[in-house]
Amino acid sequence: MIPKEEDCRRRYRGVFDTLSPNLGAEILRYGWSKPGILNLGQGEGCRVTPDFIIDAAMEAAKDGKTFYGPVLGVQALREEISAYYKRIYDIDMPVNRIYVTSSGTTAMHLALTSVLDEGDEVLAVTPIWKNLMGAVELAEARIKEMPLDFDDETGWSLDLNKLFDSVSEKTKALLLVTPSNPTGWVMPYNIITEIVKFAREKDLWIIADEVYARLVHDAKAAPSFLEAADPLDKLFVVNSFSKAWAMTGWRLGWLIGPSCAENKIRDLILYDNLGVSNFIQYGGIAALKNGEPFIEDQLKLWKSNQAKLNDFFCNYPSVLAAPSDAGFYSFFKVEGEENCVDFARRLIDEAKLSIAPGISFGKSTKGWMRLCYAVSEQKLEDGLKRLSRVL
Ligand SMILES: Cc1ncc(COP(=O)(O)O)c(C=O)c1O
Structure with missing residues (x-):
């Protein structure tokens, strides 16, 4: 019945x-x-x-990459992501800070659930993609919205003082998306630096979504939080293959975090889905290698x-x-x-x-x-x- x-x-x-x-x-x-x-x-x-990405994944599947893979991602992909940061940003990113995830959305969940406790406040610069607010809710934390300013002539901007004044005792993390979905606003490097300094002083986490980093109109990439931060800063950066490499249906992304987060992130993935499909990740390697x-x-x-x-x-x-x-x-x-x-x-x-x-x-x-x-x-x-x- x-x-x-x-x-x-x-x-x-x-x-x-x-x-x-x-x-x-x-x-x-x-x-x-x-x-x-x-x-x-x-x-x-x-x-x-593009075919070269699909072919690489298909070849990997035919080559037997159809078994469980390493929980934090295939080593070759983690290394390729590291090489990508060197090439695009001239950053040395050690592989033990790179976690392959089944989408940018998943990377965000992992970052949030690994640091948030019930009732924590997350200060989010808005407008922001709704799913990110939903991810905070799932982590049983609370969102406090801090809107960008808008001017008819100059467009969107962030008032740093307003952002800093909005931080309360309960604030545990700043949630920032640059470039922004939906506004297309790109956070300038000097603002990123100020935020990193402020977060360091106040002992706040920065959770930065850089999924649109390669979709800037007049540069190779948008400035990244990883360029301004030290390895010991409380920072997670979320990224994805979805947009720049036309791979929305593949569900493949990555997360950069502190090296000591590795075990926690491994456990979270282990108990969730045991990691990203093995052969799919070879598509990711091809995308980074030949996708420019x-x-x-x-x-x-x-x-x-x-x-x-x-x-x-x-x-x-x-x-x-x-x-x-x-x-x-x-x-x-x-x-x-x-x-x-x-x-x-x-x-x-x-x-x-x-x-x-x-x-x-x-x-x-x-x-x-x-x-x-x-x-x-x-x-x-x-x-x-x-x-x-x-x-
Ligand atoms: C800011 C932002 N982050 C993450 C995502 C989702 O990325 P993925 O397809 O890898 O889950 C989107 C999708 O629209 C987005 O706008």
């Missing part, structure tokens, strides 16, 4: 209701239920993973799409689209549309276009919308036609 939904709810009242609602995910699901929907709400590129031209190629498309989108928005004085230095999102607001969830729903109903409401990224951006432009030119043009109908 299949029980009725309401009977099941009554039986387990409260047990499964612990996390706060995710309005962005709800809107995405609402969109998916409509035939003919164009989804520019999700954060991923349009390219299939692919990253450049993707960036070319995204830059041209961003220019198209900006031109489009110029036709609508009611739209305020902030300049962005990285990533593949346009974060914008429309005059008179203060409720982003209603607006997102209207876009789905009237134009069959799904984009993410700003409330998913924190309380301060409930009048904003996020559109992912990492799609083919045709798809973007289609999206803009649909958007123009409602605007």
